[in-house]
Amino acid sequence: MTDVRLTAWVRGKVQGVGFRWWTRARALELGLVGWARNTGDGRVEVVAEGSEKAADELLAALRSGRTPGRVDGVVERWSEARGNLSGFIER
Template identity: 45%
Template sequence: MKQLHAIVKGKVQGVWFRAWTLDVARDLGLKGWVRNMPEGHVETLAQGDQETLDRFLESLRDGPPLARVVEIDTNWGSVEENFTNFSVKY
């Protein structure tokens, strides 16, 4: 199992990005979380196998219909904390 930490930049707040990310991650069977950042970005940490995480990252590049993703900063690593589901952090 691997871990992807991503910070999504662009028009990603106020466009249902967190809820959409939650749905995509759960559909893919990933564990982790997503949250808004004070700077206007969206941060997510997802755990799963490499192929599924690659698909998740490709989905993040598109985002929901009202979003405009400009850049995604990624950091790949080993799982440091095991999550039981995928959730929205506030």
């Protein structure tokens, strides 16, 4: 089974509320690698690679309403995994 890359842009009150830490914890639980970073426009960008099932679960968690802060919307892009990531870091 081929790994996938999920890139998600999360908007809402997601900076300064522990959102990146929470995302990292969920990603590590799911066995994903990648990173989460704040963007200049107030969103958080999440890049995660791993199985499609695990990436789907992370996306569902981001949209669950059970995150720190408040998520108003998530836009995602799917692509093939590049395989150049290790661990999951907060940038």
